[in-house]
Amino acid sequence: MSVLVYISTQAGKATNAGLEVASYASALQTGEVIALVAGDISGDGGLGAVGVSKVMHCADALTDNSQQSKLTKEAALSIGAKAVVFSGNSIGNSIAPRVAIAMNAGYVAGATGLPEGKTYTRNVFSGKATAHVQVTTETIVIAVTPNSFGIKNTGGSEAVVEAFSADVGEARVTLNGFTPTSSEGTVPLPEAIRVVSAGRGLKGPENWGIVEDLAKALGASTACSRPVGDMGWRPHHEHVGQTGITIRPDLYIACGISGAIQHLAGVNQSKVIVVINTDPEAPFFKAADYGIVGDVFEVLPKLTAAINAL
Amino acid sequence: MKLLVCISKAPDTTSRIAFTDGDKRFDESGVQFIVNPYDEWYALVRAIELVEQNGGSVTTITVGEASCDPIVRKALAIGATDAVRIDAIPTDSSQVARLIANYAKDQGYDIILGGKETIDNNSSAVPAMIAECLDLPYVALVTKLEMSGDEATLTAETTGGTNNLSVKGTFVMSATKGIAEQRIPNMRGIMSARTKQLQVVEASAVEISTQVDVFKLPPLKGDCVIVDADNPAELVRVLREEAKII
Numbered sequence: 196m197s198v199l200v201y202i203s204t205q206a207g208k209a210t211n212a213g214l215e216v217a218s219y220a221s222a223l224q225t226g227e228v229i230a231l232v233a234g235d236i237s238g239d240g241g242l243g244a245v246g247v248s249k250v251m252h253c254a255d256a257l258t259d260n261s262q263q264s265k266l267t268k269e270a271a272l273s274i275g276a277k278a279v280v281f282s283g284n285s286i287g288n289s290i291a292p293r294v295a296i297a298m299n300a301g302y303v304a305g306a307t308g309l310p311e312g313k314t315y316t317r318n319v320f321s322g323k324a325t326a327h328v329q330v331t332t333e334t335i336v337i338a339v340t341p342n343s344f345g346i347k348n349t350g351g352s353e354a355v356v357e358a359f360s361a362d363v364g365e366a367r368v369t370l371n372g373f374t375p376t377s378s379e380g381t382v383p384l385p386e387a388i389r390v391v392s393a394g395r396g397l398k399g400p401e402n403w404g405i406v407e408d409l410a411k412a413l414g415a416s417t418a419c420s421r422p423v424g425d426m427g428w429r430p431h432h433e434h435v436g437q438t439g440i441t442i443r444p445d446l447y448i449a450c451g452i453s454g455a456i457q458h459l460a461g462v463n464q465s466k467v468i469v470v471i472n473t474d475p476e477a478p479f480f481k482a483a484d485y486g487i488v489g490d491v492f493e494v495l496p497k498l499t500a501a502i503n504a505l
Numbered sequence: 506m507k508l509l510v511c512i513s514k515a516p517d518t519t520s521r522i523a524f525t526d527g528d529k530r531f532d533e534s535g536v537q538f539i540v541n542p543y544d545e546w547y548a549l550v551r552a553i554e555l556v557e558q559n560g561g562s563v564t565t566i567t568v569g570e571a572s573c574d575p576i577v578r579k580a581l582a583i584g585a586t587d588a589v590r591i592d593a594i595p596t597d598s599s600q601v602a603r604l605i606a607n608y609a610k611d612q613g614y615d616i617i618l619g620g621k622e623t624i625d626n627n628s629s630a631v632p633a634m635i636a637e638c639l640d641l642p643y644v645a646l647v648t649k650l651e652m653s654g655d656e657a658t659l660t661a662e663t664t665g666g667t668n669n670l671s672v673k674g675t676f677v678m679s680a681t682k683g684i685a686e687q688r689i690p691n692m693r694g695i696m697s698a699r700t701k702q703l704q705v706v707e708a709s710a711v712e713i714s715t716q717v718d719v720f721k722l723p724p725l726k727g728d729c730v731i732v733d734a735d736n737p738a739e740l741v742r743v744l745r746e747e748a749k750i751i
C-alpha cells in the first residue's frame with residue numbers, strides 16, 4: 196500500500212510545509228511514500244531525505260484547485276494510494292476537501308498527529324478542545340495542521356522523479372497576479388516556529404520598532420491582536436486569533452496583549468507562551484508558561500539585548 | 506443575480522466548552538448561539554451588498570435542526586431574502602456539503618458563498634466540497650469580490666500572499682475578513698424577518714464517512730512562572746535551559 200503526498204515547491208525545493216507532510220506520510224508507515232509535485236522541481240526537491248521514494252512530477256504549475264484536485268485523484272488512483280496527505284495550509288485546504296469528495300474518501304481536516312488505527316486527533320472549537328475522529332472509509336484524505344508534526348529527516352536516498360500528467364480540463368479560475376505578504380525568505384505566519392506578537396499596550400504603530408527588534412533577535416515572525424489590525428497599526432494578515440490566523444509556534448511572546456478568549460483561540464496551541472504585561476491580573480497570564488509583569492517599553496529592549504548577547 | 510449563502514450555527518465566542526454523552530457530543534446547555542462569524546460578517550453581508558447594487562436575491566442555506574431557526578432569522582433580519590434549512594444533524598463536512606450541493610444543483614445560483622471556517626468545527630472544507638460535488642470553480646479565502654456582468658474579480662489570501670483572480674459564470678467561494686463590514690440588524694429588518702420565508706426541506710440520503718469517538722479538553726497549563734521585570738536575562742536563561750526553546 197502506498198501513500199500519496201501533495202507537495203508545494205518554491206524555487207524547485209519542497210516548501211517547509213511540504214517537507215513536514217512528507218515526514219508525516221513516512222511516519223504513517225503504511226507503505227511507499229510517493230510525492231506529487233505540480234510545478235518547478237530541481238533534483239528531488241529535497242524529498243528523498245524525508246522518506247519519499249518517488250516523485251510524480253507534473254511540469255504544469257496548476258493554479259486552479261479543480262485541476263489540482265483532478266491531478267491528485269488520478270495520481271492516487273494510478274498508484275492505488277489508500278491515504279492522500281496535504282498540508283492544512285491555505286493551498287492544501289483549497290484542494291484536499293475536493294479530492295476527498297472526488298475519491299469518496301473520508302476527510303480529516305487539520306490532523307495534529309499520527310492516527311491510532313483509523314482515529315485521528317484534530318483541534319476543534321478554535322483550539323479549546325480536540326476531537327478524536329474515526330474514519331470509516333477505506334481511502335482517507337488528511338490535511339495536517341502546519342507545524343504540528345515537524346520535519347523529520349529519515350536520511351533516505353534521492354527520490355526517483357517521473358513525469359506525470361492527467362487530463363485535468365481547462366482552468367476556470369484565472370490567476371492575474373500574486374502579491375507576497377511576507378518579504379522574500381520569511382516564513383508565512385502559520386508556519387513560523389517563533390512569533391513575537393503585540394497588542395494595544397504598544398500605544399501606537401510608531402512604537403513597533405521594539406517588537407521588530409525582538410523578533411529579529413529571535414529570528415521570529417511578528418503578529419498582532421485584532422484591534423491592532425483593525426486600527427491599521429499593523430497589516431491585517433498579522434492578526435491572530437479566532438477571526439484571524441491560527442498559529443502554533445514553539446515560542447509565542449505576547450507583548451501588551453490582554454489575552455481575551457478570542458485572541459487565545461488562535462495562539463493557545465503554541466508550545467511555550469511568554470506574556471509581558473503591566474497588569475498582573477491580565478487574563479493572558481493564566482494561559483502562559485512564563486510571564487513578566489512589566490512595561491513593554493522597558494522590558495523589550497532589555498530582553499532583545501539579552502538575546503543578542505547569547 | 507441569484508446568490509446562495511451557507512450559514513451555520515456556532516457557539517458564541519465566549520462560550521464555555523464542555524461535552525456530554527460520554528464526551529461524544531458538545532454540551533449545548535446554557536450556550537448562546539450565533540451565526541458563525543465568517544458566514545455572517547463576511548459572506549452574508551457581501552452577498553446582500555451585491556444584490557443591493559445589482560438586484561436579485563440572497564437565499565441562506567443551513568444544515569441543522571430546528572434549533573438553528575433563531576440564527577437563520579437573524580440572517581433574514583440582516584437582509585437575506587429568504588432561507589432554506591435542510592433538516593438534518595450536521596455530522597461531517599462531506600455530509601453537509603453533499604446535502605447543500607444536492608439542494609443547490611439545478612437551482613441556477615450565480616455564486617454559492619460560505620465562510621472561511623466554522624468556529625466549532627474548524628474544517629475549512631464545506632465550500633470546497635460543495636464546489637467539487639457540483640463540478641464548479643472554487644476560490645478560497647476571498648477578501649474582495651466585485652462583479653461586472655457574469656465576471657467576478659476577486660482578491661484571495663493564499664499561502665505567503667494574496668492572489669488576484671477572475672472567474673466567469675457560476676462559482677463557489679469562502680469569505681474572510683476584508684470582504685465586508687459587519688452589519689447590525691435594525692428594527693425594520695427584525696420585523697420584516699418574521700414574515701420572510703424559512704423553508705424546511707427534508708435531507709437527501711447521503712453517507713457519513715467520519716465519526717467522533719470522543720472530545721477532549723486540552724490539559725490545563727501549569728502555573729505561569731513569573732520572571733523579574735528588571736532581569737529579562739533570567740527569562741532568556743529559562744527559555745534556554747528549562748523550556749529548551751531558544
Ligand SMILES: Cc1cc2nc3c(=O)[nH]c(=O)nc-3n(C[C@H](O)[C@H](O)[C@H](O)COP(=O)(O)OP(=O)(O)OC[C@H]3O[C@@H](n4cnc5c(N)ncnc54)[C@H](O)[C@@H]3O)c2cc1C
Binds near residue numbers: 397421
Ligand atoms: C467575535 C469576536 C472575535 C474576535 N476575534 C479576535 C481575534 O481573532 N484576535 C484578537 O486578538 N481579538 C479578537 N477579538 C477581540 C478581543 O475580544 C479583544 O478585544 C482583543 O484581543 C484585545 O486586544 P489587545 O489585547 O491588544 O487590547 P486590550 O484588551 O486593550 O489589552 C491591552 C493590554 O496591554 C496591557 N498594557 C498596556 N500598556 C502596557 C505597557 N506599557 N506594557 C505592557 N502591557 C501594557 C494592558 O494591561 C492590557 O492587558 C474578538 C472579539 C469578538 C467579539
Ligand SMILES: Nc1ncnc2c1ncn2[C@@H]1O[C@H](COP(=O)(O)O)[C@@H](O)[C@H]1O
Binds near residue numbers: 541568569621623628
Ligand atoms: N451545517 C452547516 N450549514 C450550512 N453551512 C455550513 C454548515 N457547516 C459549514 N457550513 C459552511 O461552510 C463553511 C466552512 O465550514 P467548515 O468546513 O466546517 O469549517 C462555513 O463557514 C459555512 O459557510
